[in-house]
Amino acid sequence: MTWLETEGGPLVVVPRAALSHWSGTEGDYDRACEVMDFVGVLALPDGAEALVLGDEPLSTAYLPEHRVLVRWCYAESGDGVADIIRAGLPTAEWEEGPALSTTGELVMFDAAYFGIEVGTLTDSTALELGAGSYRVDSASVEPDHLTSFRVHRFVELA
Template structure:
């Protein structure tokens, strides 16, 4: 299975409900707030009650595995061969750290936080995260099957 990896221009990724994309102001203000997130993930409030998830820490290549509702961040590995299998094998045995809660109106869009939400699909690449409307906790873990391979993963756990 080939994975599609997204990159930023050096800043964090932001994950915003599709319905709230017009509210993300990129470098006009929201980007600075996103850069203040020092944890692996953080949540920012947006106008109209929407929330955005920030992937903090480092600007790592990132992809989404929808069957597990997991964002995968590439720390290091020798090649892309078998990455999906490594992640699938690591998810059940990972030591998950509970993260912040995020509310969404449905589908989320991940993109470089420096861009305006209105530029998604035209000036910047993005990935759609198919989630039902609701509230999710975003847990984090490391998957490191050997000394040469490390991925940071974030899963969306549906809350009642």
């Protein structure tokens, strides 16, 4: 798994086609920092929507085969994380989250950066999703008292 981190603020997930509209520290970063829930949705000027991973600035990875973002709360090591998550998904107690509309591929990056800096000044992770509407549900995967991950799944809406 490839983990993405921030410099202390939230991560944001923006449609690739709308990256130029993410203003980073010129305004959108402040709006992203106001999200106190696990996830929140912000409107962008062009009608696109951005998903904010609120709460804490946790290391985050994407499991594309399950359309799940994995946020590292705590664990003794990184060995077998994907297997831990796969095993925990069927029994996770999901909390329904906000709806997010997208035109296709999403890009996750540190909210402090301008969208046009993705791929040059900041690392990012691509999330391959088809165009449409998704509900972003949240749950915890805690197989033992030494391991905890927060997960967010993209559930396609009809």
